[in-house]
Amino acid sequence: MAETEKVIFERPASLLPVQTHYCPGCGHGIVHRLVSEAMDKLDIEGKTVGVAPVGCSVMAYDYFGCDMIEAAHGRAPAVATAVKRVLPNNAVFAYQGDGDLASIGMAETIHAATRGENITVIFYNNAIYGMTGGQMAPTTLPQQVTQTSPYGRDVAEAGFPIRVCELLAQLDGVAYLERVSVGNPAQVRKAKRAIRKAFEYQLANRGYTMIEIVGTCPTNWGMTPLEAINWMEDNMLSYYPLGVYRDVVAEGFDTASDAAAARAQAGKKED
Secondary structure (H helix, E strand, C coil): CCCCCCCCCCCCCCECCCCCCCCCCCCHHHHHHHHHHHHHHHCCHHHEEEEECCCCCCCHHHCECCEEEECCCCCHHHHHHHHHHHCCCCEEEEEEEHHHHHHHCHHHHHHHHHCCCCCEEEEEECCCCCCCCCCCCCCCCCCCCECCECCCCCHHHHCCCCCHHHHHCCCCCEEEEEEEECCCHHHHHHHHHHHHHHHHHHHCCCCEEEEEEECCCHHHHCCCHHHHHHHHHHHHHHHCCCEEEEECCCCCCCCHHHHHHHHHHHHHHHC
16 A cells, blocks of 8 residues: 655745745745745735845745835835835735845835834845845944955944844834844744744734844855855854844734833833
């Protein structure tokens, strides 16, 4: 009698069966899968709109099964805001890299967060401009070598790297922020839960949500995939600690607005 095969792992339905353009060892493919698994789990592919701006994820519209919009460099939060306001019952996410989100798009990022736009941002932080050849990014570490910092990032001239989660955690419109990584299976499982939670919060109209993924760029770092993971673990995670930076539900509130009102009231009492 033939044994019955049991499927224990398969491609998510929301992830199209096509070959991607990403370099070997790049974490974008893993993150794409996690976003797709969240859409499948929540059964929202047909009501989801993704926004892909300029960067390594520029062709993400070829990989996700949901509707996708291409945005100008850095403008994904603005485009996502417009889509969400027109289609408030849809799930809307922006998929951005560190150069896109924290450099040319920093204004859009901050203002979407402080307005409490009910969108989800998937933020891949590999401390470098990947698509354009490896220039120094806003998240490049001190003394990290890039194409435009061949002697290492000099903080006296270029300033310090931006910690995006810590920055946005100060804003009242934010409902959920978590920094994760995908360097090993345990980290991937945590990242999967965080991404799904961000979509769940959006669907519950809690406010702005963002998941930052600390990842690698083996090609522009000039490393093998394994070397890149080890370098990330040894260097990036101390500067960009993993963890939850804002969770209004865990704080005892239903929405970011409720949490903000409580903080304002507490401030008046202290005065």
